[in-house]
Amino acid sequence: xxxxxxxRKTDAExxxxxxxxxxxxxxxxxxxxxxxxNRILGEERxxxxxxxxxxxxxxxxxxxxxxxKYLIIDTAGIRRKGKVHQRLExxxxxxxxxxxxxxxxxxxxxxxxxxxxxxxxxIAGYAHERGCGCIFLLNKWDLVKKDTYTADQYxxxxxxxxxxxxxxxxxxxxAKTGLRIRKIFTLINKVYGQYAVRIDTGPLNRxxxxxxxxxxxxLHRGRRIKFYYTTQISxxxxxxxxxxxxxxxxxxxxxRYLMNQIRxxxxxxxxxIRLYFRKRGDRRNSSK
Ligand SMILES: Nc1nc2c(ncn2[C@@H]2O[C@H](COP(=O)(O)OP(=O)(O)OP(=O)(O)O)[C@@H](O)[C@H]2O)c(=O)[nH]1
Ligand SMILES: [Mg+2]
Numbered sequence: 001x002x003x004x005x006x007x008r009k010t011d012a013e014x015x016x017x018x019x020x021x022x023x024x025x026x027x028x029x030x031x032x033x034x035x036x037x038n039r040i041l042g043e044e045r046x047x048x049x050x051x052x053x054x055x056x057x058x059x060x061x062x063x064x065x066x067x068x069k070y071l072i073i074d075t076a077g078i079r080r081k082g083k084v085h086q087r088l089e090x091x092x093x094x095x096x097x098x099x100x101x102x103x104x105x106x107x108x109x110x111x112x113x114x115x116x117x118x119x120x121x122x123i124a125g126y127a128h129e130r131g132c133g134c135i136f137l138l139n140k141w142d143l144v145k146k147d148t149y150t151a152d153q154y155x156x157x158x159x160x161x162x163x164x165x166x167x168x169x170x171x172x173x174x175a176k177t178g179l180r181i182r183k184i185f186t187l188i189n190k191v192y193g194q195y196a197v198r199i200d201t202g203p204l205n206r207x208x209x210x211x212x213x214x215x216x217x218x219l220h221r222g223r224r225i226k227f228y229y230t231t232q233i234s235x236x237x238x239x240x241x242x243x244x245x246x247x248x249x250x251x252x253x254x255x256r257y258l259m260n261q262i263r264x265x266x267x268x269x270x271x272x273i274r275l276y277f278r279k280r281g282d283r284r285n286s287s288k
Contacts, residue, residue, distance in 0.1 A: 020062070020069040021192050025100045026127060027109035027229045028119050029053050029077025032139040035175035036109060037074040039060070040184075046074045053077060055093045058099040065185060074098045078123050100130040103193055104236055105188060110140035112154060112172060128165060131237050133195045133271050135187050136162075137168035142177050167263070167270055187270075194271035197238055201231050204262070208242065211261040220249035228280050239274040247277035 025033045029052035037059075038044050046059055059074045074091035084090055100106060106127035110120045127134050138154055151172045158170055169187045173180045208230045217225040223246070230242040240262065244250060259275050262268065 022103040024103040031109045031111040034174045039175045055112045058095045069240040106132040113140040113143040133170040133191045138172040142174040193268045220246045237272045243280035
């Protein structure tokens with residue numbers, strides 16, 4: 001029944017307590033991804049240099065912090081397609097993108113000193129498309145003149161540039177000075193907790209029922225759209241399936257409304273979630 005919706009990330013592992021949180025560090029070239037990885041690991045594990053394109057491979061390092069296991073993957077910087085000329089660079093980018101398929105969360109590193117660019121947003125978009133939770137890290141905050149721009153202004157700019165990721169946390173950091181590196185782990189654990197959550201069918205159905213009663217979907221060719229039953233079919237990210245009479249008639253804005261209701265009533269404030277619709281006939285009508 002649910003096979004078509006299972007994410008490949010979820011089926012291999014159960015909710016065992018010793019599970020590893022897998023993190024991909026992604027971003028444009030030279031934004032400080034490798035510096036951040038070294039800072040987190042507390043050693044010069046990967047090569048850092050001011051030459052853009054230093055990291056070529058996706059480098060996995062497992063580590064443990066406060067009894068939680070993590071795997072962190074340093075990746076190659078991702079430039080805009082039109083500017084990628086060399087085959088080697090193309091391969092590096094493919095590897096970086098592939099690492100997102102193995103990861104739960106993407107740490108999207110942005111060079112705050114250069115400001116937020118379209119490319120930063122498309123990179124976050126790749127992670128989102130692959131079902132990763134995202135955390136924005138505005139790095140090199142030590143270089144930013146604080147009298148010119150405040151962190152709030154930066155984050156506001158980011159919010160308006162990446163509306164589709166308005167639930168993703170964002171903080172200013174410095175891989176160089178270590179500013180707010182511990183805070184990153186608070187966020188990682190919080191986002192992952194939501195990312196891996198399971199919501200029971202009972203409460204979930206009550207949320208949907210209440211939402212539909214409060215705000216009915218518009219009619220489909222004169223007929224009511226009915227929501228029969230909703231269940232969570234997978235996690236990482238939390239994925240819900242609602243059985244309805246006219247799945248294709250549910251407007252995208254109504255789907256968004258239902259998703260917002262699920263989010264706000266279950267506290268899923270920082271994780272991506274998915275909601276699918278599937279057809280189920282009305283029993284009373286179909287038995288006639
Ligand atoms: N001032 C300052 N410099 C930083 C910070 N983080 C990284 N840098 C510098 O930025 C340059 C690039 O750092 P890397 O860590 O190699 O960047 P990267 O994103 O891994 O780069 P690629 O692997 O080439 O994509 C280096 O000169 C770092 O010393 C920071 O927080 N503050
Ligand atoms: Mg690097």
